[in-house]
Amino acid sequence: MPKVLAVTSEKGGVGKSTLAVHLAGALAERGLNVALIDEDPRVGSSARWAVRGVKLGGVGLPFAVYEADDVKPKKLAALDVVVIDTEGRPKRKELRQLADRADLILVPSGTSALELEATLELMDFLQGDADAARKSRVVLTRVPPVGRAGEEAREDLREAGATVCNTLVRAYAAYVRAAELGTLARDVRDPRADTAWEDMLALSREVL
Numbered sequence: 001m002p003k004v005l006a007v008t009s010e011k012g013g014v015g016k017s018t019l020a021v022h023l024a025g026a027l028a029e030r031g032l033n034v035a036l037i038d039e040d041p042r043v044g045s046s047a048r049w050a051v052r053g054v055k056l057g058g059v060g061l062p063f064a065v066y067e068a069d070d071v072k073p074k075k076l077a078a079l080d081v082v083v084i085d086t087e088g089r090p091k092r093k094e095l096r097q098l099a100d101r102a103d104l105i106l107v108p109s110g111t112s113a114l115e116l117e118a119t120l121e122l123m124d125f126l127q128g129d130a131d132a133a134r135k136s137r138v139v140l141t142r143v144p145p146v147g148r149a150g151e152e153a154r155e156d157l158r159e160a161g162a163t164v165c166n167t168l169v170r171a172y173a174a175y176v177r178a179a180e181l182g183t184l185a186r187d188v189r190d191p192r193a194d195t196a197w198e199d200m201l202a203l204s205r206e207v208l
């Protein structure tokens, strides 16, 4: 059975879909057989990301994206990894179910005080269950490339008892462009595209 990596967060708009799409892309580049399942039906979701890529006729995404209703267990059985993109603000019950299904729960978070507070709340809930606690990690994302906000947030979260990935996913316009074009930051024309991609590759090595 494939490894299941789920991406969820307490707040919306923190970068879940961006993280899910790029993590799947980085794992695919490393030769793993990966697919993304979109469990968020709204605009801006990763399924629509993939559709934009096809419509615009560019390079698109190097892995399959399925909508939740459209997943056939047979399609998944041959995979190494399944990445799940979720809707923000999950209900506690949904979160418990996600923890049961996933091998790893990644919680993207920005570095602002408000986001860190919401992230800690979610991590506290997950840490109430030993299995979920073991599986959950914060990923700091949209980190200002200049200054130490990312390092400081990482330290603060760790001091508060959260498990935090070492890799800081920095804020780059290449990600926004990638979403618009329905592709990966790696494949957009942007002076920082390679730097952005390096962050995602590093994160992918850290999680799998």
Ligand SMILES: Nc1ncnc2c1ncn2[C@@H]1O[C@H](COP(=O)(O)OP(=O)(O)OP(=O)(O)O)[C@@H](O)[C@H]1O
Pocket: 009, 011, 012, 013, 014, 015, 016, 017, 018, 019, 040, 044, 045, 086, 087, 088, 141, 142, 143, 169, 170, 171, 172, 173, 175, 176, 177, 179
């Ligand atoms: N590392 C990053 N650098 C720059 N912009 C980013 C980064 N990550 C996400 N963004 C931008 O932030 C916005 C929100 O990102 P995204 O859609 O991935 O969040 P989300 O958590 O999936 O949102 P939702 O809760 O609506 O599903 C988008 O405009 C996206 O392009």
Ligand SMILES: [Mg+2]
Pocket: 016, 017, 018, 040, 044, 045, 046, 085, 086
């Ligand atoms: Mg999303």
